Amino acid sequence: MTLFSLARKNIKRNLKSYGLYVGSTIFSILIYFTFVTLQYNEEINAVSDTSQQISSVLNASSFVLIVFVSIFIVYSNSFFMKKRKKEVGLYSLLGSRKRSIGWLLFFENIMIGLFSLVIGMGLGILLSQLFLSLLLQFMGLELDIGFIFSPEAIVNTTLVFLLIFLATSLQGYRIVYRFKLVELFSASRKGEELPKTNYYFTVLGILTLTGAYWLALQDITSEVWGFIGLGTPLVIIGLTILGTYLTFSSVFVAILRVLRKRHTLVWKALHLWTVSQLLYRIKANAKTLTIISILSATTITAGGVVFSLYYNIDQYVEENTPFSFMWEGETEEMDDADVTFQESIQSKTIIDDQDVAEFEYNVINHTTFTQLAEELDWENIPSPSEGRALLINPFFNERLETEADSITYHDHSYELSDTITESILNVDTTGANTLVFTDQDYRELEAEERKFQAVQVSDDRNQLPLSQSLSSETENFSSAPQDYQDTIESTGITLFVSTFLGLVFLMATGSIIFFKVLTEAEEDKDKYTILHHIGVPKKDRNKTIRHQVGIVFLVPLTVGLIHSVIALIAFSGLLQINLVRPVTMWMLCYIVIYTLYYWFSVQKFKQTVL
Amino acid sequence: MMQSLVTVSQLSKTYGKGTNTFRALKDISFTIEHGGFVGIMGPSGSGKSTLLNVLATIDTPTAGDIHMEDTNIAAMKDQPLADFRRKNLGFIFQDYNLLDSLTVKENILLPLAIARNSVHQMKKKVQEITETFEIHTIMDKYPYEISGGQKQRTAACRALISDPKLLFADEPTGALDSKSATDLLERMQTLNQTNENTILMVTHDPFAASFCRRILFLEDGQLSKEIYRSNQSRRDFYQNILNELAEKSGSHHDTI
Structure with missing residues (x-):
């Protein structure tokens, strides 16, 4: 040999x-x-x-x-x-x-x-x-x-x-x-000392973690952001990591020590033993538990955001490009069978005199607006009154901008009666901001008039070839199918990559916890033999195994989930998309795989000690 | 007079640093002759495990010398020490220390494999020693498939296969039932008598100790007494040991 x-x-x-x-x-x-x-x-x-x-x-x-x-x-x-x-x-x-x-x-x-x-x-x-x-x-x-x-x-x-x-x-x-x-x-073997409560670190742990959460939930326009500046995300991450570590090494120890004193709760079956086991374990494994929690939080958050973006592509395209095709100029020859709506739109471009930024506005009259809104199946269609205008801005973010009250053009001021955040025209052709004037106000407006075409075709996702041929013949062309294709391509690759990265992370963290559990099982073998000898029934021993293993899985998972919920709330404010459904789906996936690992570990633990 | 196999002189071992020190061995000196079967007894904490570890080169002494024939093993460096262990020492532990991934046969021939013996020679030696210990029928089994007694006999075979000058046994019967224990001790006794293998055994069990030819009693890190079996029968020697222990527990509460 x-x-x-x-x-x-x-x-x-x-x-x-x-x-x-x-x-x-x-x-x-x-x-x-x-x-x-x-x-x-x-x-x-x-x-x-x-x-x-x-x-x-x-x-x-x-x-x-x-x-x-x-x-x-x-x-x-x-x-x-x-x-x-x-x-x-x-x-x-x-x-x-x-x-x-x-x-x-x-x-x-x-x-x-x-x-x-x-x-x-x-x-x-x-x-x-x-x-x-x-x-x-x-x-x-x-x-x-x-x-x-x-x-x-x-x-x-x-x-x-x-x-x-x-x-x-x-x-x-x-x-x-x-x-x-x-x-x-x-x-x-040296007898380990029961971990003591460190009040200073316990308080510090609670403070840092609540501080991190509070900071994460602050508006980007708030004073704190202004005060700390662009370093804020780094501060949040730093505080979260420190807080998580202190939570495991001190806060949990404090809680468990208090629990141990509640005799009615703990002096029942094997609870006493389970609690003291946990006291040793959590303290000793604080570093690993922190790493796993942070890693899970990162994975869940990143995956959640990417999955939400992918999930919201339709909504995004609709916001950006409500009509299948739009372009500037005259009508084009098209196969009538596909076309469900076609309209020439007259529009005047003005610049707000008040505004230093010289924002361009695209003005349409009330009749055209109503026609377009009806085609887009709007549920309530507001109308402007004499001397007033409606503002349409799909990208309006109330957290970042203040609502303008009025627009001034050629010494004439128009009050804004309403702000609508849905698109009425394709943003890529006409620009984001559209004003709706009454028909008379529009006629009296002295500005250069442009002509646009808006077309709706059936089954527009599959009209890429048509889109491409129109694109080469027209100016300022915008197309829903092309927009959709571009978005899904770029988001799709991100989703693909993050799904598999997430899986690798999940598998690796799962394995690390599994190894931890296995080491514990080896160490606790004698203890379980003693329990057997002093007559603890198998049912109770199984239960304490489930608790012991469960905590090692559950605690970092829960902490990771809470971290990512906070992070996702912050993101959803920033990105203005609805995350609830896709994120819930993503989290459920995560939990299911984790549960599988948990189950597997319990089996292995039982095999080792029983 | 013939040179002793082991000469221990002024051996000390101190644990800890500064004011928080503990002297486990205090200036111990003794010799072990070729072909001896020496037992070391003493209450828990008397330093017997430390003494064995230091003699077995598992631990290093704080002061003093250990000569094995002409070599001072207390002063040896890492690599020569490994070679020395391979050529001269054998070990049996209370918890066997067999490798789970190897069969009984492979566990036994491991020391020879480490010493790079020829396959032919290994086969021959394994055959011989396993027949002596009557485990040649379970050679292809894995450690988890055999009984405690069989495991300890496997460990003994592994310890003896390289023909060590000195065999260390640390509570070898500690985990065995009385039948397996007697069996193992009788085999060790036979080896000692017929092959003249030198054995050093640490034990707290008077029965196991009664197989030795000489017993050193250790107390608070010092040698307190030494008794020889000479021509007594094993039973008489056993009685003798019990009396010694009873006498000690008269002055001490800490019995074996």
């Missing part, structure tokens, strides 16, 4: 017990490989107008993935090393030189890495078609791209991951030199 065969045996065994780690690593490699393959694929790049964007989005996310995966691998490895301390000590005791042991660990790491790399890329090649069609679906492209295979992607992935594995394997090699034999065998 050589070093090599010993390593091979260890790997065989480890693959089974560290299956989750290997699985997560393979998945990360698979996703990275997919990103890189798509990035290198010329056909996708040639087909899409947004190719520059696709490439940069993929590039950035590959980088994020690499950073994250490196951290995950380093963390998992240090966990495995701790677990194998005794084994390493034994080799040393049997007279193996440290260098040989170091090589053994190095070799094992590299082998597992290579194995994951081969499997990950193999799966990547097999599944690339699936991922590609998913991406095309997300981007609303109907294309037939043959088998994609990119040698550059293979080289890139291999190099990047070999580097990561080499670095982490060296870490394993180095660790052997830091071991002290006696530490490995001195069985005398």
